[in-house]
Amino acid sequence: MEQENKIIKTSFPVKASMFVTGLGQLLQKQWIKGSLYLSCFIVYVFYLIAVGARDIKGFFTLGTVKGDAWLGIEGDDSIMMLLKGLLAFAITAIFIALHISNINDAKRANISLENGEHLPKFTKACATFMDKKFYIIALAIPVVGVLIFNVLPIIFMILISFTNYGGDIVPPELVDWIGFDNFGKILTLSSIKNTFFKILGWNFVWATLSTFINYFGGLGLALLLNKKCVKGKTFWRSFPILAYAVPGFITLLGFKFMFSYGGPINHYITMNGGAAIGFLDIDAGNMARIIGLMVNAWISVPTSMLLATGILSNMNNDLYDAASIDGATKWKQFIKITLPFVIFSTTPVLITSFVGNFNNFGIFYFLRGGLYNEGYFLASDTDLLINWLYNLSIDNNYYGIGAAISLIIFIITSIFSLLTYVRSNAYKKEDTYR
Amino acid sequence: MGKKRLTSLIVLVVIILAFSGCGNKKEKNSTTETITLRILENDTAKQKGYLDKLLNAFNEAYKDKGIQAVDANMEEYSDLAANGPYGYGPDVIYQANDKLMTYAEDKHILPLSIEDFDCYEYTPTEAWDAFNINIDGKTYCCGIPVNIQEPMLFYREDMMPENWETEWDDNKNGIADFFENWNDLYAYSKLLRDTDESENKDSQYGFMSSFNNLYLNGEFLFSYGAYIFGENEDGTLNAEDIGLSAGESATGLMALRQMASLMNEGCVDDTITMNRYEKIADGTYFCAVSTPDTYGLFIEKLSLKYEEDGLSETEATKKASENLKMVELPALLPADGDLSKDSSTMKENDWVDTIVMGGINGYGISSYTKHKEACIEFVNFATSYEMINSRMEMLGIAPTRSDVAEASDGITDTIFKSLEDGRIYLMPSIKAVDQIWVPSHTLLGDVAKDPFREMAGKDIKYPTKEKMKQGLEKVDKDIYDAIYTLK
Incomplete structure (x- = not known):
């Protein structure tokens, strides 16, 4: 009491x-x-x-x-x-x-x-x-x-x-x-719905391909420049870094000029009797997409190369010696030793690279902005969701619908990033290479 | 422990510093009564020193009245709608009618009693109309016109054919036929192309323009009955009625495609817009389309060419100024859209008048200014005879003041008369105009590409007038969708 x-x-x-x-x-x-x-x-x-x-x-x-x-x-x-x-x-x-x-x-x-x-x-x-x-x-x-x-x-x-x-x-x-009206419009208004799903599909293809090309392009270059037979490695390594050092939008405007009708590529084609090619025309379609991938590789491969070079310098060469003694081919060594090691170390980078490419605004804005294709609502066939978002919200002041698309992009990239990361070895076997 | 205390102290200092910026600004007590107006002019006026001249003259004239004007010192296209309400925008803004009237729609610029301005009686109705807006059934004028903008033709006089007076001036009026009608311009351009003996046939072209641009090439549509927005019964614009496909505009596109066949593929994208100064200077292009405010760039490139040839800077500039000419686009287009017809066989009703796209630049006064009367004084001063005359001399503009235009040499007066005669289709002064550009540019570029598809052995996309019409109707629909789908 x-x-x-x-x-x-x-x-x-x-x-x-x-x-x-x-x-x-x-x-x-x-x-x-x-x-x-x-x-x-x-x-x-x-x-x-x-x-x-x-x-x-x-x-x-x-x-x-x-x-x-x-x-x-x-x-x-x-x-x-x-x-x-x-x-x-x-x-x-x-x-x-x-x-x-x-x-x-x-x-x-x-x-x-x-x-x-x-x-x-x-x-x-x-x-x-x-x-x-x-x-x-x-x-x-x-x-x-x-x-x-x-x-x-x-x-x-x-x-x-x-x-x-x-x-x-x-x-x-x-x-x-x-x-939820804005989301409803995206999913119900036929012109917007069709544009959204077409762009979303291309956006995934773009993000996957560009991440793949940039990653393996950088890794390949790093492996090449790591070879003992290559002379003047520092000299050769400096070239991609120079490409990386130039501001991205300057590079993109440069490429736009190079592929334009008045640019050097068409100049040499016509000088040699060929017909000029509309690399970035309204009906360029897949050619413009491929050019976009290549230009993106030009800008991004140096980063991957530098990253891979750093990681490869930590490789234990004894593993390769042992594999050689066991009769493993160079390809087998790459698949079984090099690749797992590099991917393990760079999974988070791969995820950020994918998300970065998914939201890569600059490439098609600078290369092929200002075009609307048939069957697309305020967009062209090379536009990514982020470009469409820009067209809607900045060029046409549709902020609400733009924000709804941003939210969808945010959800997609977040889910992808989280799922990929938690399922990766980099997360599950964090201590493997410690 | 000591380190932790030090870190904590740093964190505290950082927080205090960060928050020290918060709070209301204390109003500074002004010791003088001087009113300062922020003036937003265009970049060309700044670069050529006209803005300084205007501000100095105004400040000198109004120093006893306690008013001074300063450069607003912000980007030309600074957004009054976004900045004005928070007190950061300019007091007076100089812009094209379409941009200025976009602000007027949301009342970001003030309606004005135009009769109070000195320029009122010298300015044609067409120019005032560009700044009219109808709100709740009442018409307000929200801008004071300054100058007319329209696409012009730039060429080197020494590139004219030697025999032009005998062979290219059928009516013997002292003006070459290819500057009077499009068929002769086509014929002369074809002659140049056919006689190009360079290895790749790329050293001489006639008329050149980047066709993916409605503003520079609107004549191929508006001359044939196209319009951008229709009108309601009360004369206000109706953005639901989009008419780029109206009338015989498809015929105009046939003419555009024909003209493109004498150019290079630079007409499909911005290539010609980018290289026209250089190519006119080196003689590759006979003439190219541009706006009057780019006159200085043509002179600059031509002067450089002459300097390369050995002339001094002064001599080169003088020679370039004498040699480079700016004229209006040819006044007549073929009614049937066939540029290849011999003009000498065509009768009066075989032609249609060329109607180009244009705009009126003018001054507007911000609704958020605290000194409306002082702003009116400034605009009145800036649109006075002396200042507009000075603007014309320094910037090469075509004034809307009739007295200045009449006192000037031929071209500005001609532009002025074109406005009065309805040969300039003014950009609509409503917000919806923002949506017309990309769809129309896409189609024009695509049509211009057709001859090159044909040359490459590919299928052409617009083989008939009906296809052209369908293309234009799609543009109308795209514009409509862009305006209304998400409303």
Whole structure:
């Protein structure tokens, strides 16, 4: 009975901390900590009264007053309201986390008091915290940075995909929530649906082929330049690096010129009596796609080569000697020794390379932008989803539908990356080569 | 422990520094009453020093009134819609009518009482109309016209055939026939091609243009009855009515294809747009299409050519300026689209008037300016006779002010008259115009490719007028879909 009374008596500060942040600590005579918690509570309440509640409400309404610059009516800016609402939710989430920590802290202090222990002074508590949970302080800035610069834009993009933002609906017009309508349009409007699936199919082919070509092109080059019989390896290695060192878009514009009718390739073809070839014409079709793959290889193979060169330098040559003694051919050695070793080390790179190629905006934007093919809605037959996304959202202001496509790309690439990685040896047998 | 404390201190300092940038800016107390206007002009005006001249002249004239104008110092196509509402846009913006009126649709630029401007009575109705917008049944004018833009023909006078006055001037009016009608331009271009004796037959061409560009080659459609957007009963534009396939525009495409057969395949993509300055300078092309604001680039390349030939810089520039000519596109196209017919056998009703695509550049005033009256003063000053005359002399523009045009030499006055006579199809002043370019460019380039498909022994895609018509109808549909599918 005495014990029960004690619990009821001592749990009052905990209960108080549940209602007012920091009050429990103040009742436990932790003045500084309690004041800090209470300050946060007051600041949050003040924020809610001043702007927070309005921002949260604005998040749901996205504005009710349309602006009219001629009449001097400022009106509501739906997109800013969306952002501010998002910020208000983020601040609320931070406050809730702080409030929970305040309750837990009051509970811990309560237990200490029940056990007859003295509560540590604030400075000592801080010193203990820094000593035992230093990782929290060290990671605070990176985590905040990731939240602001990575997570927030992704959430914003996701939210935009559920609005009718774009087309004629741009500020000062008011944007509205439309649920899954944008996704519905992608999957039901025949012109958009057909374009989406055609581009998606080509996008997978492109990402797979370009990753394969770039990876094995780089590996092949690295193996070639690793051969003992090759003289002046440093000299030869510098050439691909030079190609890599030139900014990508300059290279792409250069290639566009080279393949144009006035470019050097057609110049030499016509000079030798041939007919000029429309490498990148509207009806170039697969030829333009192959050129895209080759140009991408020109830009990307040096990276793979450098990576493979580094990995190959760690190979144990004894393995090859042993394999030779066992009668393994060079091809067998490559398949059974070199390839597993290199792939094991570079699986994460392969995944990022695939995702990078899946979202490779520059190649066809620079090589073959400004064309719409028959059977495609605001796109050409070489456009990838990312190019189509650009055409829709930047060239034609369809931000909502663009955001919906972004979300689909995000889901596809995320699922692919995660599945590939967790099924790879690099994940399953992490310690194999340690 | 010491290291941890140091790290914690650094983290704290970084957080404080990061947040020190937050919060409201304190308004600086201005000790003077001077109003500063931010003026956004085009890049050519900046590069050629006209903007400096305009700003200096305005600041000098208005120094006692406490108004000064400065370069807005932002990119020419800076987005007023995105920046203006937050106070970062320019106060006065110079742009083409289609861009300016896109802002007007969302009320980002102000309606103006145009009668209050000095240039009002000197500016033709067609130019004012380009800046009209109808909102809730009422028409507002949101821009002050400055100059007319249209595609022009650039050529070297010394490349004219020696016998042009006897052989190429049937009507003896002192203007070569190939600058008066397209059939003679075709005939002269064919002559040049047929007499090209270079090994690869690639050293002399006649008329050259990148055909994958509606703005530069719109005459092949608009002269034959095509239009971009139809009109509602109240005269406002109806973006649902798209008419690039209207009238006999397919006939115009037949003419375009015929002309392409005398060019190289550079007419299918941007090659000619890129190399026209150089190729006119070295004499490979007899004439090429471009806009008046590129006049300086033609002069520059030709001067370089003369310098290579041994002239001094001054002599080369002088000679290039004398030799390079800019004229309007030939005024007559064949009604049946057959450029190969002998022009001397054609009667008056065998021709249609050439109608080129063009635009009106002008000034608009941001709705977000805090100094509307001062902006009006600036625009009034910038569109005065003296400043427009100066703009014409420095930039080679064709002014919309009739008094300046009349006082100038032939070409600017001619352009002005073309506008008045309806020989320039002005870019529609509505947002939907953004959607016309890619579909039309794709088709024009594809049609221009046809002769080269034929030469290569491949199937041609547009063998008949009906096929051309279908192609144009598809463009209309693509434009419609681009505007309305996702609305």
